[in-house]
Amino acid sequence: MAKKTPKQALTYTRANGYEKLSPAESKKLEAVCTEYRDFLGKAKTERKAHDEAIELLEAAGFQDLDGLIRGGAALKPGDKVFRSCAGKTVLAAVLGQQPLERGLHIVGGHTDSPRLDVKQNPLYESGEMALLDTHYYGGIRKYQWVAMPLALHGVFVKPDGKKITIAIGEEPGDPVFCITDLLPHLAADQGKKTLAESHDGENLDVLVGSMPSKDKKAKEKIKLRVLELLHERYGVTEEDFLSAELEFVPAGPPREAGIDRSLIIGYGQDDRVCAYAALRALLDLPGTPRYSSCVLLCDKEEIGSVGATGMYSNFFENTVSEMLALCGGAYSELVLKRALENSWMLSADVNALFDPLFAGVSEKKNAAMLNQGTCLTKYTGARGKSGASDASAEFVAQIRRIFKRAGVVWQAAELGKVDQGGGGTIAYLMARYGMNVVDCGVALLSMHAPWEVSGKFDIYMTYKGFLAFLKDGRNAK
Ligand code: MN
Ligand code: MN
Numbered sequence: 001m002a003k004k005t006p007k008q009a010l011t012y013t014r015a016n017g018y019e020k021l022s023p024a025e026s027k028k029l030e031a032v033c034t035e036y037r038d039f040l041g042k043a044k045t046e047r048k049a050h051d052e053a054i055e056l057l058e059a060a061g062f063q064d065l066d067g068l069i070r071g072g073a074a075l076k077p078g079d080k081v082f083r084s085c086a087g088k089t090v091l092a093a094v095l096g097q098q099p100l101e102r103g104l105h106i107v108g109g110h111t112d113s114p115r116l117d118v119k120q121n122p123l124y125e126s127g128e129m130a131l132l133d134t135h136y137y138g139g140i141r142k143y144q145w146v147a148m149p150l151a152l153h154g155v156f157v158k159p160d161g162k163k164i165t166i167a168i169g170e171e172p173g174d175p176v177f178c179i180t181d182l183l184p185h186l187a188a189d190q191g192k193k194t195l196a197e198s199h200d201g202e203n204l205d206v207l208v209g210s211m212p213s214k215d216k217k218a219k220e221k222i223k224l225r226v227l228e229l230l231h232e233r234y235g236v237t238e239e240d241f242l243s244a245e246l247e248f249v250p251a252g253p254p255r256e257a258g259i260d261r262s263l264i265i266g267y268g269q270d271d272r273v274c275a276y277a278a279l280r281a282l283l284d285l286p287g288t289p290r291y292s293s294c295v296l297l298c299d300k301e302e303i304g305s306v307g308a309t310g311m312y313s314n315f316f317e318n319t320v321s322e323m324l325a326l327c328g329g330a331y332s333e334l335v336l337k338r339a340l341e342n343s344w345m346l347s348a349d350v351n352a353l354f355d356p357l358f359a360g361v362s363e364k365k366n367a368a369m370l371n372q373g374t375c376l377t378k379y380t381g382a383r384g385k386s387g388a389s390d391a392s393a394e395f396v397a398q399i400r401r402i403f404k405r406a407g408v409v410w411q412a413a414e415l416g417k418v419d420q421g422g423g424g425t426i427a428y429l430m431a432r433y434g435m436n437v438v439d440c441g442v443a444l445l446s447m448h449a450p451w452e453v454s455g456k457f458d459i460y461m462t463y464k465g466f467l468a469f470l471k472d473g474r475n476a477k
Contacts, residue, residue: 016371017457019407029460032280033264036459039276040266041253043365044170045153046088046309047245049111049272053090053279053297057082060283062092065322075326077287079287083319088112088221088299088309091319094285100324101335103342106294107282107466108311108426109275109349109441110301113268114138114448116145116204116245118154123208123238127301130209132177134248135201137240137370138302142199144449148466150206154246156236164234183253199390204250234396250450262456269452271301274348276440281466290473291344292323301349301426308359311426317433323381340433344398346469347389348462349415351375351443355457363417368443370455373409374462377439380415382422389427391438399438406468409461413443440465 011286021029043049063081068075070254075095088111093104116134124131124406136142137252151169158164169176181199182190190198212221213228230236236244254266275297282295300310307313320339325331354367368375376397381388403410415423442462445453 012387014369014372014411017373017461018371020409021457025460029456032460032463033456035280036273036276037254037256037264037266040264040272043272043276044151044167044249044268045115045247046112047155048153049275049297050084050088050090050299053092053111053275054082054084055282056279057090059090065319065326068326068391069322073326074328075323081323083110083312083322085299085315086309089315090297091294091316092279092282092297093292093294093323094289095099095323095327096281096289097331099290100184100292100320100327100339101338101342102291103344103435104294104320104345105289105470106296106345106435106473107278107348107470108296108298108345108430109278109347110299110311110426111275111297112138112271112299112302113164113270113300114140116150116206116248118142118152118241118244118248120242120244120340121225122241123223123271125220128210128222129207130222130226130299131205132208132246133205135245136204139448141195141448142201142204145204146179146181146199148178148450150178150248151251151252152177152246152248155246156234156240156246158236158240158245159243164236166210166234166246171252174251177208177248179204197383217398224340228474254264257338264454264456264459265451266454267452269442269444269454270350270447271348273444273454274350274462277442277459278348280463284467289471293470293472294451297305300425305426305429311429337433341435343430343435344395344433344469344474345427345430345437346399346440346466347425347437348466349425349427349432349439349441350447351377351439351441352415352447353443353445355445361416361420363414366412367416368411368413368416370445371457372411373458374411374440374465375413375443376410377413377415377460380422380424380427383419387422387424387425387428389431389437389439391427392436395436395438398436399440399469401435402468402472403465404405405472406464408465408468409457410440412464 065081079095119133156164177273209226213224218224250267257265278295279464305311325382355419378390379390427437444460
């Protein structure tokens with residue numbers, strides 16, 4: 001006769017994770033979230049996220065792989081390396097006890113976020129004002145980006161290669177910028193438009209000045225005054241916009257939210273929250289893991305992962321090839337393919353939290369709930385799972401095992417109810433190699449809005465889940 005199963009073991013219930021959090025874990029949660037807020041406040045662009053990540057990696061003893069390649073160094077288990085791709089994407093790894101050919105454990109997120117990019121010929125004067133013309137990047141809801149303080153970040157690069165980095169609007173005494181909006185008194189026509197049509201993408205131009213130049217002969221004195229200031233402070237001319245990458249983002253640091261301080265409101269949490277959790281997990285990895293641990297912080301996810309710094313590029317496999325070559329033994333394409341195919345990956349990206357104000361877009365049983373832990377998304381896609389990267393049940397079972405053993409609070413969720421919409425991440429690009437990959441990360445409120453909201457408990461459990469995944473040595477076979 002089969003043993004009688006206790007009744008509670010037959011049911012699966014989801015619960016608010018705070019109720020079982022120990023005081024010691026509670027303290028750790030606050031520490032991780034404070035460090036995350038600091039990172040998020042500094043990493044306002046993909047370039048800054050890259051630079052911040054490398055600073056943390058170098059401080060923890062990670063070495064630049066390109067330097068090791070030039071020096072002809074050999075890699076051994078326990079070695080810590082990173083490699084940069086064009087100052088925007090970064091890969092970091094800790095070499096494991098097993099050879100790379102047996103596969104890596106990878107956590108990969110992205111550090112680019114929706115924003116307003118300055119055009120190549122942007123500056124103009126109109127209505128006694130100087131404005132910068134922009135082209136939005138990623139999926140923004142245009143009406144959300146007007147009438148709020150914006151900061152300007154980015155680089156001008158001169159033909160001789162000299163790079164001038166600018167950041168205006170983050171320090172307490174800095175001026176900020178803004179896109180103006182229509183007053184309700186005169187919005188009769190605009191009010192009749194749909195939400196998607198209310199603000200013209202071409203008109204998301206940013207007000208940058210209004211004072212005239214002292215040059216009496218100049219035609220556009222206000223535009224000239226802006227150029228004079230840019231030249232005085234940064235040594236750039238109007239022509240230098242041609243080889244610049246400048247981004248307008250919401251101004252100011254992230255803040256704690258809620259009277260209980262349980263939430264974080266801040267710009268760019270999709271996907272710097274998962275990027276940071278992954279990076280922190282790698283930095284906190286104790287000793288030498290059984291399998292090589294790898295973290296990928298990549299660019300261009302929000303526009304389809306295309307381009308040299310996006311996940312579509314060969315940067316990842318090139319870098320694994322380089323590591324293989326430095327690990328001794330004969331390098332071959334076959335060994336590379338085995339390393340990739342034998343890898344396990346958590347595609348670290350955000351999901352949408354159930355929002356009681358918009359309950360109709362979710363199916364509650366399968367929606368991510370605040371404070372119920374890190375969110376495992378077995379499949380993404382839209383309509384009939386079109387474009388989905390659908391993880392196998394076998395792999396999800398392995399993640400269950402790893403998370404359970406480490407005490408990680410997690411939940412399974414899909415992005416919105418059936419036929420409501422959908423989305424994707426970099427998972428499908430990694431699945432191309434035949435590796436096991438599943439989406440896992442923090443679920444957000446107001447995703448892609450200038451100020452996104454996350455729960456501290458979910459951030460902490462995501463970090464804890466990533467750490468357990470990188471540390472765990474799979475089932476011995
Ligand atoms: Mn994302
Ligand atoms: Mn996104």
